[in-house]
Amino acid sequence: MTTTTSRPLAIAAEGLRKAYGDKTVLDGIDLAVPTGTVFSLLGPNGAGKTTAVQILSTLVTADAGDLRVGGHDLAVDPQAVRAAIGVTGQFSAVDGLITGEENMLLVADLHHLSRREGRRTTAALLERFDLVAAAKKPAVTYSGGMRRRLDIAMTLVGDPRIIFLDEPTTGLDPRSRHTMWGIIRELVADGVTVFLTTQYLEEADELADRIAVLDDGRIAAQGSADELKRIVPGGHVRLRFADRSAYRSAAVALREVTADDEALTLRIPSDGSQRELRSLLDWLDSAGIEADQLTVHTPDLDDVFFVLTDGADKPAEAVR
Ligand SMILES: Nc1ncnc2c1ncn2[C@@H]1O[C@H](COP(=O)(O)OP(=O)(O)O)[C@@H](O)[C@H]1O
Ligand SMILES: [Mg+2]
Numbered sequence: 001m002t003t004t005t006s007r008p009l010a011i012a013a014e015g016l017r018k019a020y021g022d023k024t025v026l027d028g029i030d031l032a033v034p035t036g037t038v039f040s041l042l043g044p045n046g047a048g049k050t051t052a053v054q055i056l057s058t059l060v061t062a063d064a065g066d067l068r069v070g071g072h073d074l075a076v077d078p079q080a081v082r083a084a085i086g087v088t089g090q091f092s093a094v095d096g097l098i099t100g101e102e103n104m105l106l107v108a109d110l111h112h113l114s115r116r117e118g119r120r121t122t123a124a125l126l127e128r129f130d131l132v133a134a135a136k137k138p139a140v141t142y143s144g145g146m147r148r149r150l151d152i153a154m155t156l157v158g159d160p161r162i163i164f165l166d167e168p169t170t171g172l173d174p175r176s177r178h179t180m181w182g183i184i185r186e187l188v189a190d191g192v193t194v195f196l197t198t199q200y201l202e203e204a205d206e207l208a209d210r211i212a213v214l215d216d217g218r219i220a221a222q223g224s225a226d227e228l229k230r231i232v233p234g235g236h237v238r239l240r241f242a243d244r245s246a247y248r249s250a251a252v253a254l255r256e257v258t259a260d261d262e263a264l265t266l267r268i269p270s271d272g273s274q275r276e277l278r279s280l281l282d283w284l285d286s287a288g289i290e291a292d293q294l295t296v297h298t299p300d301l302d303d304v305f306f307v308l309t310d311g312a313d314k315p316a317e318a319v320r
Pocket of ligand 2: 049050051090166167
């Protein structure tokens with residue numbers, strides 16, 4: 001594997017394997033996350049994202065693999081790994097029966113902070129995550145977004161330099177999701193390395209320096225969002241028609257297109273460049289075709305995801 005940067009790796013895995021019974025969850029995967037970057041492990045439900053997080057954060061042992069986190073070998077010195085990392089699990093670690101502040105102080109205790117230091121850290125993090133007003137209320141009364149913010153605040157108590165966030169925005173409303181993205185960007189600006197799992201392609205596209213698509217226990221592709229987008233066929237122009245007869249004559253005139261008879265739309269392969277669009281429009285004009293709507297679609301991670309994970313049409317050589 002080649003890395004595009006010479007920064008030391010915060011997380012490195014080679015040949016990571018894990019099976020539960022006869023179900024192989026991770027079938028020998030390689031990961032490399034340079035320090036101070038965001039790495040996103042992307043995959044559908046059940047792909048093995050949480051298992052990877054649990055292994056790299058020492059909660060579960062791997063069956064095989066050469067694994068290093070924060071420069072420490074997981075097999076040799078899990079304690080040192082634990083000291084270097086913070087983990088926000090897929091399911092909240094927040095105790096709903098006590099207040100947000102009490103949750104924070106509990107974590108400070110676990111980190112053996114002095115009472116005074118614990119209070120100082122708690123106050124600073126509650127402030128940073130906009131939880132001061134709610135600090136004295138039982139966490140059970142918090143919204144999903146507040147609970148997630150408290151979860152991350154608790155993860156940050158020990159000032160970890162490597163953070164695992166397992167689906168931090170699943171189930172959040174759009175506003176809370178954007179808040180969470182802001183939090184993640186701030187962490188990275190502080191030099192923290194973030195290992196993020198998500199089911200949302202848009203999220204990986206927004207945040208991640210590198211993305212690995214997990215499918216069937218293997219890394220189906222790995223690269224920057226742009227690199228991944230390059231492995232799927234280019235974009236297209238979509239023509240939508242309001243009336244069926246116009247649609248039909250256009251479909252006949254434009255032979256090399258994908259037609260959707262239900263939606264009355266045609267997809268014409270196009271790179272979306274001004275030149276291609278102009279020649280397409282000229283051609284439509286001369287053929288007397290007038291669509292009701294024309295949209296330009298550039299490949300996005302959704303396209304990549306579907307190509308890589310639907311089992312069919314997989315590119316022979318994925319980006320590494
Ligand atoms: N402790 C476990 N025992 C048995 N099977 C498990 C265990 N944890 C996860 N699995 C299985 O491993 C697969 C991957 O799970 P998981 O890592 O949670 O996926 P994801 O987080 O991507 O949704 C699933 O098929 C799941 O049922
Ligand atoms: Mg999971």
